[in-house]
Amino acid sequence: MAERSLDSLSIAERSLRMSKVRSRGNASTEIALLRLLRGAKISGWRRHLKITGIPDFGFPQLHVAIFVDGCFWHGCSRCRRKVPSKNRTFWSRKIASNRSRDRKARWHLRRSGWIVVRIWEHEFKNPERVVGRLQMVLARAGNQVSRDAPNANATSASVDRKIS
Numbered sequence: 248m249a250e251r252s253l254d255s256l257s258i259a260e261r262s263l264r265m266s267k268v269r270s271r272g273n274a275s276t277e278i279a280l281l282r283l284l285r286g287a288k289i290s291g292w293r294r295h296l297k298i299t300g301i302p303d304f305g306f307p308q309l310h311v312a313i314f315v316d317g318c319f320w321h322g323c324s325r326c327r328r329k330v331p332s333k334n335r336t337f338w339s340r341k342i343a344s345n346r347s348r349d350r351k352a353r354w355h356l357r358r359s360g361w362i363v364v365r366i367w368e369h370e371f372k373n374p375e376r377v378v379g380r381l382q383m384v385l386a387r388a389g390n391q392v393s394r395d396a397p398n399a400n401a402t403s404a405s406v407d408r409k410i411s
């Protein structure tokens with residue numbers, strides 16, 4: 248399934264998408280979330296779903312997209328990381344364009360019915376909180392799905408159990 252959809256992308260489109268993945272510059276935070284998901288036994292996700300914005304993690308059945316964003320690259324307003332004084336204009340533009348791309352991707356996804364969760368790099372200082380927040384979102388999304396189609400999903404059930 249995944250392979251077929253990959254083949255259907257033109258080579259140009261594929262390399263554009265891959266360059267977007269690479270330019271997110273968040274490999275270490277992605278791995279941090281991967282560990283948290285596994286630790287909390289949360290299943291049903293896939294990495295880099297081929298939908299708008301290529302979310303780092305996505306729950307296709309629940310329509311939940313998760314972006315793990317590095318504070319510097321994505322211009323976290325809370326951390327206000329200093330832009331290097333060399334090439335200041337370059338960095339500022341780069342971050343501004345990342346921010347605008349992030350915003351558009353979130354908007355598109357929400358418009359097509361996805362729940363978008365954004366996790367900042369700095370939030371990983373409190374991993375329990377990240378997991379708690381995700382479990383809450385997934386449980387809510389699961390309830391939504393099960394109202395629409397009673398047996399649609401097993402993930403939601405396992406999340407519900409953990410929360411109660």
Ligand SMILES: [Zn+2]
Binds near residue numbers: 324326367369
């Ligand atoms: Zn931050």
